[in-house]
Amino acid sequence: MHMYQTRSAVLFIVFNRPETTARVFERIAEAKPARLYIAADGPHADKERERELCDNTRAIAQNVNWPCEVKTLYRDHNLGCKEAVSSAITWFFEQEEEGIILEDDCLPNNDFFRFADEMLERYRFDERIRHIGGANLQFGKKWGDAGYYFSNMTHVWGWAGWRRVWKHYDKELSRYEPEEVRSQFENIFEDTFIVDTWVDIFKQVKAGKIDTWDYQLGIMNFFNNSLSVIPNVNLITNIGFGVSSTHTHNAEDRNANVPALPLGDIVHPKYMVPQKKADEATLIYDFNVLARRRRYNKPKRRFKRWVKNLFKKQAP
Template sequence: MKNSPTAGYHTKSAVLFVVFNRPETTKRVFEAIRIAQPKRLYIVADGPRRDYPGDVEQCKQTRQILSLIDWDCEVKTLLREENAGCKNGVSSAINWFFEQEEEGIILEDDCLPANSFFKFCDTLLEKYRYDTRIRHITGCNLQFGKKWGDASYYFSNRTHVWGWASWRRVWNDYDVNLTKYDGTEVKAQLKNIYNDDFVADAWTNIFNELKAGKINSWAYPLDFCNFFNNGLVIIPNENLVTNIGFKAGATHTVDEESSYANIPLIEIGEITDPVFFVPQKQADLSIINRDFNIEQRRVKHNAWHRKLKRWIKSKLK
């Protein structure tokens, strides 16, 4: 007889757990999954990088989580011998997951969920299963205490991926290389979402760098797929997933002093729904400004423009 994990909410959803070479964070996230006891657990482990000798042992230790599964569940694994990298490794893992599941929860090895995150996802995956307005359910809240409305969640245009859930119907639109889109109309279309030249410019630059292969990200293409399909994202008004992977050596989250590192988890109870199905654009813009320094760019641009006007006036005297 298998031992029963610590009591807590048990999820109805299938869970995909994407891991690599961080046994410490992987173990912590696994313990949260263990409490939720998914009946179907998918584990994808990327292979060691050739130029990093320590990866072999770290990957081996990380994969030992398989021996810790002690509840009744169907386990499917994809254990890579070679390294696929962040962009192709994670996106192909999610492809594999949604080839077998109509919907489910996705966690990476540095995304530590509260137990109520699983109930949040279960409830909303079912509620919005056939509502094509809704494309993404995220667990992290990056508003640092600011609430948007009185409900348990609000709607956004941004697809945060530190713990999330979605449906096959949405992932079918995912295009990791953005092959469907060229750059000729991107800025104009982005301005339909965020009517601000500086914000549209920031996203257009990211789009162009993705197309040029200069950004190794699977998550930004998900943002663009949501933008260009006019989708709504569910974001909880409390933080249900915290990123515990900020440290030197991480792929992207290398700044240990980041304000996004280790945001406290808050458990939630009853889930209440918003009345209006509209994105809280000011919530999005607060994060975009923080991430892309939009206001600083605006100030520099305006200062340059004032100098230019003064120079032109001096030449006209």
Template sequence: MSDVIYNKNTPVLFLIFNRPDTTAKVFEEIRKAKPQRLYLSADGPRTPEEESVCEQTRKISLDINWDCEVFTNFSTHNKGCKVAMSEGITWFFQQEEEGIILEDDCLPSESFFGFCSSLLAHYRHDRRITHIGGSNLQCGQVRGNASYYFSNLTHVWGWAGWRRVWKTYDVDLSSFPTFKEQEYINNCPSHYPFKEGWLEALEKTYEGKIDTWDYQYAYANLVNNGLSVIPNSNLISNIGFGTQATHTFDADHIYSAVLNEEITSIKHPQFIIPHVQADIFTQEKESYVAPVKKKTIFSRSWKSFKSTIRKN
């Protein structure tokens, strides 16, 4: 019997839009978990033709058959990914100190909810820990001898967090020009080997050329030296890759619809230190451009990083 038990008093935010097929699958798992408080946030349709499918998606999420308080934040017009998602999460954390966040294409395993509620309580007052991720992108590799490891990356395919962290979020990336000018990324061992890709993505987000919310969240955790929890079992399957997706179009991507696993107990790591090699592995698979050959990426990038520190 599992000792990873979901505390149903831990609220859930469900972010939806125009995908009734994936929404129905994710909502079925929320229904099984039976949270006592459910927050629903939805962007509005982009065209008159999209109104019916957006309405259908909302009806699916409102089909509550358990004892539950429901709160809605449904937009009458389209705000776009950046505004709708960031405002939805802000709305959630204005009401709650902590909670679980799921998008309409992030399918959770049953134990995802218990994993999140347990670790939200465990690290509630530990400001070193800023994010709890549900997805594992290590392709079967186990990092350490605990149920999870620590990371400097911020995976948002099903996650949990705190108001204390979201307060640091800046959707406009106001400090990015200083971050770039002073080359702070050179001091980040998990990101330094991929600095060109990160700086390009952050700059395009800062300039409004990428309509997204999650680079800003990853940036907030990075510049505040926050650590993410990453489970050694994959608890989230992204079922949204494909032509209907906002950003993830390649249905054949290595991280598309990775099979879910379950976790039956939680063993905490002995040391609260980020696993740099795991972070580099993930970013290689995500196709960031690295300045070194894949064969020796960890050793060479680490040597380069130390050399840069000495120069500075």
């Protein structure tokens, strides 16, 4: 079978999972990038076996057997997800104007590389487009009759992007303040529960309570009225769900191990508008909105709110 060979540089972000790293690296090897960047966080000082796991992971990632320039960024000590991943992407875009980013649990099919290459070229100078995602979590629902649709969401389970976007990345969200953001999220989402969750995420990220890098990129894209490109079929399988994962612990989650499908010919959408219903469908599940709405609308809770509002009206 002929395998597409990517024109783009690839950043491969790894840590301490040699099994998933080997599977993702095999797909990268099939696409044969001419430039491969490998970034690895270091082991925790208090975890005895982790150094061996990190060493084994790094050995797999460097097993390059095709013509390729390889650059590495290996950390001696653990920086954590927020700092290690964000600094790796900064390092990558300091040397590349654009490229593909894969983490060690994001298993692409070969069509992902073709899709990323074409989208990077097509929207290279289009400031409306700030992100190219590879994951589709619509579970068979297609939006429009093109090969992809536009979204306000920033999916990072296998993605591609440009230096022109990342140069504005701010892992501390220092430009924005908690008291300002609710009205901005309300301009993007109609559902109160989705707005509430994004406001809470923003506050936790701002306070340093979540060790992650990706919420910041998504929030910055929201606040810049940006569009992301999402394929109309899934091109990335997240194989990292489980106890060894940093964030995705539930192996039974419906987003775990979603099969990647053939893309076919890439047909471009006629209209460049976000499919907000697609974004809403994703967030209603991710933010557990239906269960929260049912609890909120229970008669007992409605009665308590009615009493509370009654006393507010009677207060001098």
